[in-house]
Structures are given as structure tokens and as C-alpha cells.
Amino acid sequence: MVIRPASGLAEQALASGHWVKLICGASNQDLASIADLCALYACAGVQCVDVAADPAVVRAARIGLSWSLARGASPVWLMVSVSDGSDAHFRKAQFDPLRCPADCSRPCMRVCPADAIPASPGNSGVDEARCYGCGRCLPACPLGLITARDHVLARDALAPLLQELAPDAVEVHTAPGRSLAFAQVIEAIAESKVSLQRVAVSCGLEGHGLTSVDLSRELWQRHGLLRRHGFSPLWQLDGRPMSGDVGRGTARSAVQLWERLRPMAPPGPLQLAGGTNASTWSVLQQSADDAFPAGVAFGGHARSLVQPWLSQALERGQPLIEWQEGWEQALALARALVDPWLQSPCGALPC
Ligand code: SF4
Numbered sequence: 001m002v003i004r005p006a007s008g009l010a011e012q013a014l015a016s017g018h019w020v021k022l023i024c025g026a027s028n029q030d031l032a033s034i035a036d037l038c039a040l041y042a043c044a045g046v047q048c049v050d051v052a053a054d055p056a057v058v059r060a061a062r063i064g065l066s067w068s069l070a071r072g073a074s075p076v077w078l079m080v081s082v083s084d085g086s087d088a089h090f091r092k093a094q095f096d097p098l099r100c101p102a103d104c105s106r107p108c109m110r111v112c113p114a115d116a117i118p119a120s121p122g123n124s125g126v127d128e129a130r131c132y133g134c135g136r137c138l139p140a141c142p143l144g145l146i147t148a149r150d151h152v153l154a155r156d157a158l159a160p161l162l163q164e165l166a167p168d169a170v171e172v173h174t175a176p177g178r179s180l181a182f183a184q185v186i187e188a189i190a191e192s193k194v195s196l197q198r199v200a201v202s203c204g205l206e207g208h209g210l211t212s213v214d215l216s217r218e219l220w221q222r223h224g225l226l227r228r229h230g231f232s233p234l235w236q237l238d239g240r241p242m243s244g245d246v247g248r249g250t251a252r253s254a255v256q257l258w259e260r261l262r263p264m265a266p267p268g269p270l271q272l273a274g275g276t277n278a279s280t281w282s283v284l285q286q287s288a289d290d291a292f293p294a295g296v297a298f299g300g301h302a303r304s305l306v307q308p309w310l311s312q313a314l315e316r317g318q319p320l321i322e323w324q325e326g327w328e329q330a331l332a333l334a335r336a337l338v339d340p341w342l343q344s345p346c347g348a349l350p351c
């Protein structure tokens, strides 16, 4: 049974700068971790979890969300991510392990934040379910054996898939110059007739050689299209995609993109993403801008923060939600990340 969250809490959070979303990863299919992550961050107070548009992944996310709901957490929106074209969030790394020299020190394995490349050589290459396409292993192989493969959904498969998944919200990853492809995706979403609280648009500047003015123009085009179909937008500003676990410096990218876009962005909440981590809150406090974004989405950092507990739970042969000691320690870490955003935007008063 799908439990539909009321829109009120999430909408209030968006309106008051308290919005926090967990990004599980648009191509992350590690089902056991996804159920645990969704349960954990829902209990920590996020209002939305964003997962791959994949029936098995959505089922896993709902298991975690139902578990958290039964333990008193607030209802959480389930968002699925799709793309209107080639996008780093929708790719998988791959290599043929039989071509790897036996004495390779496996630098690919050491740089992978998702433990998607096994430590021991043998017949296994990238664990497809765990790989979320961050791309860090690609330049790490001295022999250039690793390649990336896109897995973008066929356009005509989108409407029936959304009917099956019945999410509360959809996020469309787009890029400058793809307004026609974006329009086709929005038409497919409309055709599904799934009742959506929001349609989020994820877009950034990195790698596109454009200015903030160009990006703003692109977002305005998309705004017109969303409104024509009666969708309420949510703008996800992707500062430095998939880098939140790298370090404090990446937090600035997301905040700077918001500072530059804010004066010329179309109507709708603006949410930080791409490079967000535990430093994002303090970086934002130092901003000269006296406005405040609608909130934040945490991806790689939220996952790597609790990864040791997820891995230990796996080694113990049980989900994290069933291992009380590990659960409590992971929940404390998740809460420390989320809590500042659930306070007032000035950081002084609890809600
Ligand atoms: S480093 Fe990134 S792209 Fe490579 S296997 Fe790991 S998650 Fe996938």
C-alpha cells in the first residue's frame, strides 16, 4: 500500500527555508542501502527522498519510509529522478576484470565512494547496483580500461513507468540547450496523469561554458512549460554535481550558484545541491546575500557519512534498521547534518 504524505509539511518547509531532501542517487540501485538510507534520513527529519525511477528501488525506498512512519517520523515525499538527455547522474562505470593485470594496485577501487569496485581482483568488475556514476574511477585506471555507459530511459517508457511508481514528485535533470527534449519529458509526465506535488528541475553551469544569465534564460523557458501543464516547479541548482563527499570547498559551488541565480530566477523555490555537505550551512551563513534558499539536498555526503554503519550492517547480515547500536550512531550523524536546516533560517531558533 502506498501511504500518501500530506503536502502541507513539505510545502511549509519549502516556503520557510527548512526544506531538506535526501538524494539516494539517480542511478543508485543498492536496494538494501536505499531502504536503510530512507528510513534513517526520514527519522532525521528530511521532507523528501529522491531515488532512481526504478520499480525495485522505489519499493525499497517505501519499505524504509513505512518503517520510519511507523516509528513516529513525519510523512516524506518520494521523488523519482529522470533525465532529458545524457547526464552524469544517469550513467554506470564498467570494465572487464579479465583485462586487469594481476598485480594492479586497484586505484579504481580506492577512489570509489560507493564501494562499487571489489577489493580483490577476480572476475568481478563494477557492482552495477552500487555505482551511481560519479566518474571518479574513470581517470584512476592507468590502463584506461574503465568506460561510462548512459542509462537514460526511453521517452515512451516514461508515462507507464510513472503510473507504476506513483511518486509524489518527479525531478527532471536537464542541461542548457535541451529545451525541446525537456518539453518532451514534461509532456510524458503530464500524459501519465500522476498527481504530483512538484516537478523539480535540476540544472547547473558546470561543464556548459555558460553564464548565469544564460542559465536563467533556460530556466525561464522551462518555467513557462511547467506552468502550461499546471506543474509547480522546484529549482534544484546543481553547483558541483556529485561532489558533496569531496570536502568543504565544494559547498561554496552550490551556494555561489544560488547567489548568482537568485536575482534572475523564475518563480518557485530554489534549493541548493551539487557539492552540499556539512559545511554548506556555515558557508551560507557567511553569504553577503540577506535572502535564504528554500533548502538543501544532500547526496554523496549524506551517504558517505553513514556508509561505515551500512557496510557493518551488511557484514552482520542484517539491515541497519534491525541493528540498534549501529542505527543509533548513524541516526546521530544524520541528525547532525540535517538539524541546522530544520531550525529557523537565521539558525537561532528552533521551528
Ligand atoms: S567511482 Fe563512481 S563511477 Fe566509478 S564505480 Fe564508483 S560510483 Fe561508479
Ligand code: SF4
Residues within 6 Å of the ligand: 095, 097, 099, 100, 101, 104, 105, 106, 107, 108, 109, 140, 141, 142, 143, 144, 145, 146
Ligand atoms: S585500475 Fe584499471 S587495471 Fe587496475 S583493477 Fe582498476 S580497472 Fe583494472
